[in-house]
Amino acid sequence: MEPILTVENLTHTYSAGTPFERSAIRGIDFAVGPGEFVGVIGHTGSGKSTFIQHLNGLLKPTAGRVCFRGQDIWTSPRITHETRFHVGLVFQYPEYQLFEETVYQDVAFGPKNMGLAQEEIDRRVREAAGFVGLREEWLDKSPFELSGGQKRRVAIAGVLAMEPEVLILDEPTAGLDPAGCESILAELRQYHRAKGNTVLLVSHSMEEVACHAGRIVVLDNARIVMDGTPREVFSRAKELEAIGLGVPEITRVAMRLHEAGLAVDPATYTLEALRTQLLSLRGGRGPC
Amino acid sequence: MLKDITLGQYFPGNTLAHRLDPRTKLMMVVLYIVALFCAKGFLSYGLMALFLLLCVRISKVGFRALVRGMKPLILILIFTAVLNMFYTPGRAIASFWVFTLTVEGVWAAVFMVIRIALLIMGTFLMTYTTSPIALTDAIENLLGPLKRLRVPVHELAMMMSIALRFIPTLIEEADKIMSAQKARGADFETGNLLRRAKAMAPVLVPLFISAFRRADELATAMECRCYHGGEGRTKLHVLRYQKRDLFCLVTMALVMIGAVILGSLGY
Ligand SMILES: Nc1ncnc2c1ncn2[C@@H]1O[C@H](COP(=O)(O)OP(=O)(O)OP(=O)(O)O)[C@@H](O)[C@H]1O
Ligand SMILES: [Mg+2]
Numbered sequence: 001m002e003p004i005l006t007v008e009n010l011t012h013t014y015s016a017g018t019p020f021e022r023s024a025i026r027g028i029d030f031a032v033g034p035g036e037f038v039g040v041i042g043h044t045g046s047g048k049s050t051f052i053q054h055l056n057g058l059l060k061p062t063a064g065r066v067c068f069r070g071q072d073i074w075t076s077p078r079i080t081h082e083t084r085f086h087v088g089l090v091f092q093y094p095e096y097q098l099f100e101e102t103v104y105q106d107v108a109f110g111p112k113n114m115g116l117a118q119e120e121i122d123r124r125v126r127e128a129a130g131f132v133g134l135r136e137e138w139l140d141k142s143p144f145e146l147s148g149g150q151k152r153r154v155a156i157a158g159v160l161a162m163e164p165e166v167l168i169l170d171e172p173t174a175g176l177d178p179a180g181c182e183s184i185l186a187e188l189r190q191y192h193r194a195k196g197n198t199v200l201l202v203s204h205s206m207e208e209v210a211c212h213a214g215r216i217v218v219l220d221n222a223r224i225v226m227d228g229t230p231r232e233v234f235s236r237a238k239e240l241e242a243i244g245l246g247v248p249e250i251t252r253v254a255m256r257l258h259e260a261g262l263a264v265d266p267a268t269y270t271l272e273a274l275r276t277q278l279l280s281l282r283g284g285r286g287p288c
Numbered sequence: 289m290l291k292d293i294t295l296g297q298y299f300p301g302n303t304l305a306h307r308l309d310p311r312t313k314l315m316m317v318v319l320y321i322v323a324l325f326c327a328k329g330f331l332s333y334g335l336m337a338l339f340l341l342l343c344v345r346i347s348k349v350g351f352r353a354l355v356r357g358m359k360p361l362i363l364i365l366i367f368t369a370v371l372n373m374f375y376t377p378g379r380a381i382a383s384f385w386v387f388t389l390t391v392e393g394v395w396a397a398v399f400m401v402i403r404i405a406l407l408i409m410g411t412f413l414m415t416y417t418t419s420p421i422a423l424t425d426a427i428e429n430l431l432g433p434l435k436r437l438r439v440p441v442h443e444l445a446m447m448m449s450i451a452l453r454f455i456p457t458l459i460e461e462a463d464k465i466m467s468a469q470k471a472r473g474a475d476f477e478t479g480n481l482l483r484r485a486k487a488m489a490p491v492l493v494p495l496f497i498s499a500f501r502r503a504d505e506l507a508t509a510m511e512c513r514c515y516h517g518g519e520g521r522t523k524l525h526v527l528r529y530q531k532r533d534l535f536c537l538v539t540m541a542l543v544m545i546g547a548v549i550l551g552s553l554g555y
Binding site: 053056081085088094096109113144157159162276 | 465541
């Protein structure tokens with residue numbers, strides 16, 4: 001499959017030439033195809049946010065190239081600007097960027113900047129609001145009257161409304177309660193299934209990524225250290241532990257069972273898969 | 289573009305310039321400025337420039353950082369230079385329309401630019417080597433006697449240190465909000481002045497909201513820790529002069545006297 005977004009030898013140095021100089025990412029090669037759901041994981045300061053801000057041209061690479069559909073996004077200012085409509089980026093804590101008088105206007109900000117017709121903007125706003133579960137009557141409220149989780153949904157809808165071919169979310173669940181996390185993730189998965197667009201989900205949490213992504217990229221200390229399916233990544237549990245990330249709880253249980261001599265795949269990462277395996281060990285007799 | 293603002297930025301280090309008592313540095317800067325305004329000719333300005341060069345070398349800050357800090361002020365420099373060149377009466381070299389370029393004007397412009405540049409670099413050197421907290425501490429301490437006159441010195445110093453503390457935070461925040469709006473296709477770089485000013489609304493509204501939120505949170509946090517102004521408040525780090533402070537102050541005073549004498553002789 002032709003990749004939609006490719007990154008070659010990407011390096012970024014902050015505050016070059018001052019005592020604060022710091023390479024946040026070094027020599028990253030990465031490509032993502034249409035329709036993929038990729039989890040980007042790494043601990044604090046590993047360069048995740050820096051990396052994804054290159055994908056839509058918010059940060060200019062110190063070295064290396066970023067290409068969207070085979071074209072370097074820094075070819076001209078117009079192309080950089082347009083890339084931002086194709087590659088939608090939802091920032092960490094996006095609720096702090098709301099500014100319009102009503103939720104509707106805020107969600108419409110992106111599509112309006114694209115220069116779309118009024119009816120098209122209206123359609124997109126309503127569709128995006130639907131994806132993130134914003135009720136019709138909230139659209140006319142001020143975004144500042146909403147709760148934190150609702151505000152975040154508005155901000156996500158603001159990017160969805162641009163209908164980007166690649167959607168990137170930087171820790172969309174940070175600071176939400178477990179139920180809030182789960183519902184936002186479920187909405188994203190729903191969106192991914194309905195639209196078939198590429199999604200990049202940045203996260204701290206292995207569980208979160210394991211359940212949703214078909215592919216996991218692990219960043220450590222400014223580099224990509226692993227890139228593969230969840231099974232491939234989680235089978236390298238020792239290395240993950242060494243860089244301070246660990247594996248999902250379920251995988252840890254599966255590993256312990258495997259060590260104890262049971263015929264369980266140590267790289268199992270969903271509750272469902274572990275259950276099936278354990279049941280088949282009992283000879284398919286179902287739970288006691 | 290916001291990253292170019294280095295005013296009041298502190299470059300940590302462990303040189304003599306960093307370890308000096310902040311009060312000493314503040315007094316040195318005041319003396320330096322006084323000396324600059326007494327300087328007249330090449331000799332006295334040369335002395336001041338040489339002294340600054342020495343201080344920069346000691347501080348290991350690097351000229352590049354200092355010069356970069358001057359960038360936003362270049363317009364002011366040029367403006368002053370041009371004004372001086374054309375509006376100083378004296379022997380005319382060239383004239384067109386209402387402007388007359390004079391010999392005295394050119395000299396005045398050269399010295400004025402040197403003076404402002406040295407003044408800015410000297411002040412920046414202090415803010416580069418002194419943390420904002422230490423600096424406000426020093427100001428509070430030096431202005432201490434004014435408390436007798438019921439000037440709320442502590443409160444003013446606290447306001448200043450909070451303001452200084454939050455400048456980088458707000459810049460970072462503004463940068464982040466701008467990025468977020470750019471990600472939604474906001475355009476801050478093209479169009480005329482009015483359009484650009486309008487384009488700032490999506491940045492300013494969230495920035496103000498977050499500044500108010502921060503102020504509120506900070507006030508609550510301070511109250512929770514029983515802050516109630518300067519009355520009876522003691523310091524964790526008590527400022528004490530060392531031998532090196534005396535040494536540096538005396539050196540600075542000598543340089544100043546040198547510049548004043550040279551200046552008054554017209555050199
Ligand atoms: N604007 C900036 N200026 C200077 N250094 C920065 C800047 N932004 C990030 N860095 C540095 O770059 C490194 C990578 O930061 P980045 O924000 O990409 O990490 P992250 O993986 O997103 O972390 P987190 O999970 O905490 O969000 C960090 O060490 C950070 O200190
Ligand atoms: Mg981050």
